[in-house]
Amino acid sequence: MQPVVYTKIPRLDPALIERAKKINVADLHEGLGPIIGRQCLMQPQMRGLFQTARICGPAITSFNFPGDNLMLHAAFRVAEPGDILVVSNGGSPHGAMWGEMATYYSRIRKLGGALIDGAARDSLQVCEAGFPVFASHISVSYPGKRGPGAVNIPIVVAGVTVNPGDLVVGDADGVIVIPPGHIETAIVNAEARMAKEAGLKRRLDEGLNMYDAMGLEAAFKAAGIVEIEGTWNGR
Numbered sequence: 607m608q609p610v611v612y613t614k615i616p617r618l619d620p621a622l623i624e625r626a627k628k629i630n631v632a633d634l635h636e637g638l639g640p641i642i643g644r645q646c647l648m649q650p651q652m653r654g655l656f657q658t659a660r661i662c663g664p665a666i667t668s669f670n671f672p673g674d675n676l677m678l679h680a681a682f683r684v685a686e687p688g689d690i691l692v693v694s695n696g697g698s699p700h701g702a703m704w705g706e707m708a709t710y711y712s713r714i715r716k717l718g719g720a721l722i723d724g725a726a727r728d729s730l731q732v733c734e735a736g737f738p739v740f741a742s743h744i745s746v747s748y749p750g751k752r753g754p755g756a757v758n759i760p761i762v763v764a765g766v767t768v769n770p771g772d773l774v775v776g777d778a779d780g781v782i783v784i785p786p787g788h789i790e791t792a793i794v795n796a797e798a799r800m801a802k803e804a805g806l807k808r809r810l811d812e813g814l815n816m817y818d819a820m821g822l823e824a825a826f827k828a829a830g831i832v833e834i835e836g837t838w839n840g841r
Contacts, residue, residue, distance in 0.1 A: 608754075609677070609753050609754045609755055609756060610756050610757070610759070611677075611680045611681075611683070611684065611756070611757040611758065612684075612757060612758035612759065612770065613684045613758070614684075614758070615664060615665070615666065615758055615770040615771040616770070616771035616786065617664065617771065618664050618771065618773060618786060618789065622773075622789050622790060622793060623662065623663060623664070623688075623773065625793050625797075626662050626773060626775055626784075626789070626792075626793055627662045629775075629793065629796045629797070629800070630777055630779065631775055631776065631777045631779045631780055631781065631782050632779050633796035633799050633800055634775055634782055634784065634792045634793070634796050635647055635782055636795070636796070636799060637791070637792040637793065637794070637795030637796035637798075637799060638782075638784070638788060638791070638792045638795070639795075642788055643782075645766070646766060646782050646783050646784055646785075646788075647766070647780065647781075647782050648763065648764035648765060648766050648780060648781040648782065648783065649742075649764040649765040650780060651742045651743075651764065652721070652723070652740055652741070652742050652763075652764040652776075652780065652781050653740060653741070653742075653780075654738065654739070654740050654776065654777070654778060655726065655729050655732050655733055655739045655740070655741060655744075656732075656733040656736075657778050658778070659719070659738040659739065659740065659776070659777070659778075660719075660738055660776065660777045660778075661690050661718055661719030661720075661721065661738045661740065661774060661775065661776040661781075662690075662718065662773070662774070662775045662776075663688045663689055663690040663718035663719070663773070663774060664688070664689055664690065664770075664771050664772070664773060664774070665689075665690055665692045665721075665768050665769070665770060665771060665772045665773075665774045665783065666681050666684065666685045666689045666690065666691050666692065666757070666758060666770065667681075667692045667693075667694075667757065667758055667759060667760070667761045667768055667769070667770050668680065668681035668691060668692065668693045668694070668755065668756075668757050668761075669694055669695075669755050669756050669757075669759065669761045670693065670694065670695040670703060670724070670755045671695065671752070671753060671754055671755055672695045672696060672698040672700055672701060672724075673695070673698070673700045673701035673747075673749060673750055674695070674701055674749055674750045674751065674752055674753065674755070675693075675695075675701065675702075675703040675704075675749040675750075675751065676750075676751040676752060676753045676755060677693075677753065677754075677755030677756065677757055678691070678693050678703055678704070678708065679751070680755070680757045681693065681757045681758075682711065682712075682715070684757065684758065685715065685717055687715065687716035687717065687718075688716070688717070688718045689717055689718055690717070690718045690719050690720065690721060690774040691712070691717060691719075691720045691721065692720075692721045692723075692761070692763055692768050692774060693720065693721065693722050693723070693724070694722075694723035694724060694761050694762070694763050695723070695724040696723070696724070697723050697724060697742055697743075697764070698724055698725075699724065699725045699743040699745045699747065700725070700745070700747050701724070701725065701747050701748065701749035701750065702724075702725040702726060702727040702745055702746060702747050702748070702749055703722055703724045703725060703726065703749060704720055704722045704725075704726040704727070704732075704739060704741065705726065705727045705728040705731075705732075706728035706731040706732065706735075708720070709728070709731065709732045709735050709737045709739065710735070712737055713735060713737055718738075719737070719738035719739065719740070719774075719776070720737075720738070720739045720740070721739075721740045721741075721763065721774060721776065721781060722739065722740065722741040722742065723741075723742050723763040723764050724741070724742065724743060725741065725743040725744060725745035725747055726739055726741035726743070726744055727744065727745060727746045727747075729744050738776070740776050740781055742764055758770040763783075764781070766783050768783050769785065771786065772784060772785055772786070773785075773786070773789050806819055806820065
């Protein structure tokens with residue numbers, strides 16, 4: 607396959623992106639339901655380089671040959687402010703695809719963050735810059751710039767297929783990638799879950815115990831839980 611760069615991606619409704627920015631990955635994950643939610647959740651080795659790193663925006667995808675990051679620079683040419691660069695070499699730790707200079711340039715371009723399925727380096731400088739970067743490896747291994755690769759094609763990243771324009775959301779708990787057709791459902795359900803938990807917190811603040819506040823009596827009975835007044839050894 608000849609190296610190729612597609613310059614455009616399907617663009618999401620900016621209002622949906624802004625709503626998603628206020629929602630945690632855990633709530634969006636549950637908002638998608640048990641099947642779609644698991645399909646959209648990346649493997650746990652994809653972590654932020656610092657605890658408060660958070661990304662939320664449309665995916666610009668970049669597939670790179672292991673040990674190379676030429677197609678990252680091709681992705682820079684088509685990315686717009688707020689976009690998330692989703693960069694993969696198949697998950698290899700060889701040839702760091704991201705570092706201090708990529709971070710510096712991304713801040714100038716006002717990009718929304720980077721997701722690296724492979725190695726990142728200069729992790730201290732990235733953290734000091736405060737630019738949100740997620741990666742599956744950290745290694746100083748030096749990358750080449752020869753190609754081949756592609757930009758804005760579907761790629762598999764940490765176990766999830768990412769299409770150009772998908773909504774990428776990452777925080778301290780992990781990363782989820784939501785196809786456009788599922789975004790509104792995920793947000794609506796997540797917002798409802800957040801409102802429910804806010805009500806639960808109010809009841810707990812009022813002194814109610816967790817068992818009653820969550821209405822767990824039926825679940826305890828269904829699970830066959832038996833409560834015995836005493837210690838396990840009868841003492």
